[in-house]
Amino acid sequence: MKTVETVSAAQEAVKPNAEWGSDAIVDFLKATAVPWIALNPGASYRGLHDSMVNYAGNDAPGMLVCLHEEHAVAIAHGWSKITGTPMAVALHSNVGLMHASMAIYNAWCDRIPMLIIGATGPLDAAARRPWIDWIHTASDQPAIVRNFVKWDDTPTSVPATLESLARAWDITRTSPKAPTYVVMDAAVQEERLIGTVRMPQVSRGPNVDQPSASRQSLDRAAALLSTAHRPVILAGPGNRDEASWERRIRLAEALGARVITDLKAGIMFPMTHPAHVAGSGFFLGGDGKDALQNADVVLDLNWIDLAGTLKQAGVQDIPVVSATLDPLLANGWSKDHQARPETTVWLPAAPDDAVESLLDRLPAGEPLESRAQMFGPLPVDAESITLSTLVKVLQLNLADENPTFARLPLGWDGDSWAFDQPLSFLGYDGGGGIGSGPGMAVGAALALKETDRLPVSVLGDGDYLMGVQALWTAANQKIPMLVVVANNRAYFNDVVHQERVANIRNRDVSRKWIGQQIDDPAPDLAGLARAQGLVGYGPITDVEELNDVMATAVAQVRSGASVVVDVVIDPGYSPAMSAGLTRESKDGNENDDN
Structure with a gap:
């Protein structure tokens, strides 16, 4: 994991060879030392794109090409969960922002720092191309996400854009952290620089000065x-x-x-x-x-x-x-x-x-020894695979590894794995936006690429299917990671809710699956991975086969591969999850339909 040391950047002009507004913006990004900018290409920031390629050589920040704007934000989200620092994201005008809005909301709820750079057609109507610039320009584009970003701005000159980016960079890194959003006018990006343009002074890495209690x-x-x-x-x-x-x-x-x-x-x-x-x-x-x-x-x-x-x-x-x-x-x-x-x-x-x-205000306590973690035997004679069976197979095959779990499914039993290191498990996505898992898995794995940790994500099939195209970026960037799909072939969270409602209303519980199953035909989850250049295994329904495949998959990840394993499991939730889903009736009593 590479984290950037906090240092002050010198206050200086934009580099002498900068010719265009977008060159100056790239110089700013370099001053922050942000290593990556995740993006799905768009004409509204064609000037910035040219500057990143031909002015800066696609280096620091390097471009992470994504197949959807929502995945670009999710990848930046996963990166920050590991590093604690922002990644940059570029979004194509109002349409790209609308695509990305769910992922931005996730990052907001999860209090994730992120420098999001938007773009727009020329704000000067006289400079717009017919048709396309008009439908990709909005009078107040950030209004789409203003309620779930920490700060936004739409500057209209190169100096103002640099100042807004510097402010956004400072604000997103100051607790409580959340994404910030700055819109770049296409005309400003493509404006030829005249005279000296001053670069704002910025610091790199985590922001040192944070709010404190009295x-x-x-x-x-x-x-x-x-x-x-x-x-x-x-x-x-x-x-x-x-x-x-x-x-x-x-x-x-x-x-x-x-x-x-x-x-x-x-x-x-x-x-x-x-x-x-x-x-x-x-x-x-x-x-x-x-x-x-x-x-x-x-x-x-x-x-x-x-x-x-x-x-x-x-x-x-x-x-x-x-x-x-x-x-x-x-x-x-x-x-x-x-x-x-x-x-x-x-x-x-x-x-x-x-x-x-x-x-500093309390006496020291007595250090206590850690408890041992015990794994049960693998139930190889089981007729089907449960989530607990999958956990045991993972424990056996990761026993000699140092895994980081980027994501776990809602049915995971918290007592089934004794996480005992700060990077053992990263948590959920904040906003409960299904489809975030694959992108966050890629971002976390990218942050861990140069470490000894093995990135693992256990995703539900619904989450996987909604975000599966994010995995292409892992193949494109050769990011080693293991994605295991706990595939119950249903939107099982909603099945549980339908069962509760049917019981409360004394209706037919057996019909709870209607409109919820992801079957007939069952999507080829491993095939979707292979089609994007990853290694894919499954669907796996046998415990012995699962153990063999998992051993192979872990070895392949250690050799640099991005691997997806589709495991068909029996649907079910842990007791705590099932209890948490219980809703109270109007009289305040719990409806227990177990």
Whole structure:
């Protein structure tokens, strides 16, 4: 994984050999040291494209060609989940932005930094070509995504464009992080430079200066936590570097706290640590509910849906220390801010900065040894493959590897794999936008390309089919990765919902599959991978064959291949996921149809 060291760029003019507006824009991108720009080609930024190729030699940033704008954003999303830094994305006018909007919403909900460069036909109507420039120009193009980007602008000159890009670069890297969007006028890109054009001063890599909590609030939080007898830490999204990981462990040991993790956030605390509460999932599990009910203080480290989680646990009137900057991003349009939590002390800081400050105020705890991880035997005599069977096959074949799971399906049992490193598992996509998985898998694998980690993504078949063309970029860029499709040949999440509704209404549950199955004919998922230049295996329905194929697939990934394995599994969810999908009736009672 390559991360860019934070350094200040010199304040200087655009390079002397720059001739066009788009040359200056490329000089700005070089000043940020962003390594890649993901794009689907479009005429609205033909000037920028020429400058990247003929002025900059397609190097730093290099172009990642994608087959759809939504995939370009998803790839940048996956990249940032690993690196913590923004990738650049270029979108073709209003039509490209509309294509990309779902993926931008995912990145917004997941608080991902991203420098998105849009483009438009000439804003000066007299400069537009007939027909095409008119339908690809909008009076306020960013309005399409303004409610789920952190900042946007539509500058109309080369100096203004450079300043807007510099501002967008600063804002996207400042917590709370989210994508920013700057539109480049096609006429500005193709404008010949006259005289000296000043380059804004920018820094590279992570932004050093971030919002922080006051000394008084930190003192109050430390006093409250240090007197607790049964504290619980809710470990939400945070940094993935080793230093932050170790500080979270030290804090839990200093407090004698139990720690609950969330599969949506990825792994933020070792599941092998004795403090970790079993049952990590996309919803709160039974053990987590018990831990919260017995807690006397809760420390929220940027937890996703704090109020909803406490409500699910039936916990009220408990002291809560909340370390998050998320309230600063709420805008009212999207409800991704969740229900309003009632907190005793709010620490307006990035969670890992709060952890570091709290450690300075607390005595050290006793280090605890990790628990061993045990794998069960492979059920080779099984008549069909379940998701738990697939997990065991992966465990056997990845036992000598160092895997990073970029994505896991909704049915994954959080206790089936003891993630114990900060890059073990990256979490979900933020917005629940089906189709994001393949692109995020490619982006994460690209970020891991020069490391010893083996990128693995376990995707549902619906997610895979909606985003499958993103995989072409992996083949094109020769990005090693393993994609395993847990293929239940249905939109099973909706099957579960239809079953619940039918039971509530005393209707025929057997008809829940109608309009939900991806079958008759079953799509050739491995064939879709092979058609794009990847290695594809499947559909696999036999456990012994699956074990053999998985061993071959892992070896091929280690040799540099991009591999897809289609595994046909029995539909089903983990207990925590099934419980989380239960909706309350109007009288407040749960409808349990199990």
